[in-house]
Amino acid sequence: MRTSVIGYPRIGAARELKFAVEKYFRGEIGAGELRRTAAELRSAHWRAQQACGINFIPSGDFSFYDHVLDTAVLFNLVPERYRALGLDELETYFAMARGYQGPRGDVKALAMRKWFNTNYHYLVPEIEDSAEIRIAGSKIFDEYEEARRLGIETRPALVGAFTLLKLARFTGRKRAEHIADDIVRAYRDVLARLGEMGARWIQFDEPSLVTDLTPEDIRLLAELYRPILSGKHSVKVLVQTYFGDVRDCYDVLLSLPFDGIGLDFVEGVQSLVLLQKHGFPENKTLFAGVVSGRNIWRNRYADTLRTVREIRRYARDVVIGPSCSLLHVPYSVKHETRLPQDYTRHFAFAEEKLRELAELKRLLDSPNPTKEEAYKRNEALLAGPRCKPDEAVRARVAALTERDFTRLPALPEREAIQRNNLKLPPLPTTTIGSFPQTPDVRAIRAAYRKGEVPEEAYRRFIFDKIADCVRRQEEIGLDVLVHGEFERSDMVEYFGECLDGFVFTTNGWVQSYGTRCVKPPIIWGDVRRSRPITVEHAVFADGLTDRPVKGMLTGPVTMLNWSFPREDLPPKEIAFQIALAIRDEVLDLEAHGIDIIQIDEAALREKLPLRRSDWHAQYLSWAIPAFRLVHSGVRSETQIHTHMCYSRFEDMIREIEAMDADVISFEASRSDLELVETLRASGFRPGAGPGVYDIHSPRIPDVEELKAAIRKMVRAIGPARLWINPDCGLKTRGEDETWASLRHMVQAAAEVRAELEG
Structure with a gap:
């Protein structure tokens, strides 16, 4: 059994990145010091995963502001109003994120939206008719090389072509179908360059695949990835999904020449059913999200072992990991020194989830996992309720009737009363x-x-x-x-x-x-x-x-x-x-x-x-x-x-x-x-x-x-x-x-x- 992580928290255990970026905004530090802080954080994050024996460690998941913005910049999707400011690369990046008002001009920031059904906000890429889509940034390559210098092999990650086009805002007459060829070339160039650098895997994040897809969407998915993957050279490609299941496009995903497919078995209510009904190709690796990446409670090993055993009936090569990026949970429970252990022993933040993956890996490789101490400790921890119910509160909820949810009089009548009152x-x-x-x-x-x-x-x-x-x-x-x-x-x-x-x-x-x-x-x-x-x-x-x-x-x-x-x-x-x-x-x-x-x-x-x-x-x-x-x-x-x-x-x-x-x-x-x-x-x-x-x-x-x-x-x-x-x-x-x-x-x-x- 091998383990994988989709993404890791960026801000630092003590919010070092937040404070460094804000100092940069205030002019208290320069770009060099900001980049040094970022490098220190990346090193700490990679080493933490390495120490827990994670087999597939991501790079490129770190960001000064937003990973979707990073992908847009990588592919030269910088609207003209930001180029016209004449700022350097980093200042232009932050102008897109926050807007700019100063001696060079006055521009608003890119639109901001919620990242699917999370409280994370991403910047909406803009694609102008005049956009020249090509590799223009080096972040994904630089961070892969940075990790290799530390002796850590990583899997570079970026937003996939389909999700990028689904999230982007087209400001002119062109639409996704008009620029598909350019997007294909740009992603193929990324694969070729990473292959030349010696990368073994690359991760394309495609959370849009768990949403409602039209036939046109599924056609676009295939039209993008068939040519992208035809020129991938030596690097293997993982298409990583999360936040749900891929019921609309599972067959198409299996038919495309991906080397690995990442499925969410926590929030993906039909992921296991899809596997049972349609199987999984022997020549592909299934990256199974079996540990919640979004909540902070300890994993119940018995349930996860049961799920993985069922997955293994249909998939020959299985890698386990979190259901999504660990960006959505805090760093480590070890920093919670004020909370009694009666609480904290039930929590698993990012570092603890790494250790859970390590223990699950050992249990899955064990001939008798229920006899292992890690399994016994987990069973003892999760036996019985954590706290006593408040019977008065529960009775009050149980007593609610339809009248409790209806305000009278209706809105038009209230409107006149409030106008006169206020x-x-x-x-x-x-x-x-x-x-x-x-x-x-x-x-x-x-x-x-x-x-x-x-x-x-x-x-x-x-x-x-x-x-x-x-x-x-x-x-x-x-x-x-x-x-x-x-x-x-x-x-x-x-x-x-x-x-x-x-x-x-x-x-x-x-x-x-x-x-x-x-x-x-x-x-x-x-x-x-x-x-x-x-x-x-x-x-x-x-x-x-x-x-x-x-x-x-x-x-x-x-x-x-x-x-x-x-x-x-x-x-x-x-x-x-x-x-x-x-x-x-x-x-x-x-x-x-x-x-x-x-x-x-x-x-x-x-x-x-x-x-x-x-x-x-x-x-x-x-x-x-x-x-x-x-x-x-x-x-x-x-x-x-x-x-x-x-x-x-x-x-x-x-x-x-x-x-x-x-x-x-x-x-x-x-x-x-x-x-x-x-x-x-x-x-x-x-x-x-x-x-x-x-x-x-x-x-x-x-x-x-x-x-x-x-x-x-x-x-x-x-x-x-x-x-x-x-x-x-x-x-x-x-x-x-x-x-x-x-x-x-x-x-x-x-x-x-x-x-x-x-």
């Missing part, structure tokens, strides 16, 4: 919720958690920040204010800390995009609210102004999707537990006079099954009701907002409407407001706030740019239900750029409002 102007301006987490905020929070700052001093600091934030929002003229969320480290972690049933790591960081890292909570037991969470801060802010102040909450589906969920309860049960806890908070806010309450469901789309046939039964049948449960008990006068970001919503507008929120804000600006036309065409009924500028970029939009965006929205949606807001929360931005951008936004809204009234 008396907001046309095109009301607001923000999504958070304001910059400045160094002083982060420093005092860290000191408070360490016990170095008394609670009363910390509270005074937070309330002073809230007061200053409210004052400044009033000064620039925002219509609906927020308290700024200075007490919150993260929109999910903060609420989890205030609820029973969650466990928290100290260093369990996972990359979300670029230098943005999150620390997902772990859902350990049944969830309940034992005390108010946000009421004190919201009421304080509300008392400082005559303008409406939004209560700011995180929704139950996002809480679930951005945590590592327990595996002993169905997602529906967990979501309803969280929903009831957040519902209690909603009703508390309302009782204290908060008339606008935003319940963010930023991750609603995230865990939507990749196959449409599974949407309702596996997800929407409980995800939409979970959100409705949160707000169904409020008065007609209370306006419920929600927010969604960095996903595609065009194909689920009706489901979003079914959430029955009064106002829904969306990420939109980074994708050139494409969503606005969808809202128009669908007759979207709730109030809508498509983001007018991109908060993931440091650039400051000017008034004319914002007015153009607002006018486009008005033409498509009309002014009656249109809200003006940024794309997302402002926590990650600097203060100067934040207030300048918001000032421009308020001015632009006022000028368009005057145009409409005139």
Whole structure:
């Protein structure tokens, strides 16, 4: 038995890459020091895998910002607006990732979307009609050679040709079929060059193959890979899939001359069935994903051994590995020194998953694995429940009826009542919720958690920040204010800390995009609210102004999707537990006079099954009701907002409407407001706030740019239900750029409002 890893975390166990890249952005270090940090991390990652006896170690999976962007740059897919800046290679790369505003010009970043059904965000490649598709970068070759100098043979990895074309945005008249020959030549050139360098294998990541495929898609797959593989020379090619099964194209994959095929046996519900029905060629290697790459619980060896034994009945040459890249889990449990071992012994982060693979390899090679100590330890660990159930919480969920998921009166009647109650102007301006987490905020929070700052001093600091934030929002003229969320480290972690049933790591960081890292909570037991969470801060802010102040909450589906969920309860049960806890908070806010309450469901789309046939039964049948449960008990006068970001919503507008929120804000600006036309065409009924500028970029939009965006929205949606807001929360931005951008936004809204009234 051999073992393989698809990809490894990049950011560093102590987020070294994040801090180095951010220092580079601030001009505190140069490109040379940044590259040295990256090389040190790559070496550590390769050596960690080598130490665990991993037979197939990836290279090329490391990235300064995003692996899809890396593939685009490799093949010269750099839009002309970035070339025109005249920056060097690294600066151009970051301009594509973050936008650029400086002496060389002013350009927005590439669009950003969720990587399939994960919380990782990728940059959308743009393919212009004038694009000359060829090898233009050297990263994949350089990193392979770098590993060889360390004495480590790796398998270079990059996004496959089919997935690259499916994810790309074509900005001109050309489409995939028009550039297929150029793509084929470029990928063949990569194979030829790696073959000349002595590489034994290359990995093409093709997660798009687990989605719903049309006959045209399957034809494109074959038309790409038959010629690519016909010139592969000595290097073997692995087509690696993950996040699901390849039911639509399994036969075609088997017919193509790949040397290895990677299948997901964790999330791929039909992967084993496909193997049983159709078999597997003797001349190909099956790379079987049998250890979860996305959750953090210890693998149950008995189940995995049973699965692999069944796989071996149909495949002669089997390699085991994680179900997907380990990019989606933290580095190592060994850094969690504050959590009792009663918790941590149940966790497997990236390093622990390497050791699980090593143990599974030994067990699979053993004539009697159940007698091995590793097997016995695993059985003892997983025997019995981890925690006692909260019977009161479970009874409350069991007692829910249809009435608990229905808000009355219906939206049109509520809309008139809220308009009269709130008396907001046309095109009301607001923000999504958070304001910059400045160094002083982060420093005092860290000191408070360490016990170095008394609670009363910390509270005074937070309330002073809230007061200053409210004052400044009033000064620039925002219509609906927020308290700024200075007490919150993260929109999910903060609420989890205030609820029973969650466990928290100290260093369990996972990359979300670029230098943005999150620390997902772990859902350990049944969830309940034992005390108010946000009421004190919201009421304080509300008392400082005559303008409406939004209560700011995180929704139950996002809480679930951005945590590592327990595996002993169905997602529906967990979501309803969280929903009831957040519902209690909603009703508390309302009782204290908060008339606008935003319940963010930023991750609603995230865990939507990749196959449409599974949407309702596996997800929407409980995800939409979970959100409705949160707000169904409020008065007609209370306006419920929600927010969604960095996903595609065009194909689920009706489901979003079914959430029955009064106002829904969306990420939109980074994708050139494409969503606005969808809202128009669908007759979207709730109030809508498509983001007018991109908060993931440091650039400051000017008034004319914002007015153009607002006018486009008005033409498509009309002014009656249109809200003006940024794309997302402002926590990650600097203060100067934040207030300048918001000032421009308020001015632009006022000028368009005057145009409409005139």
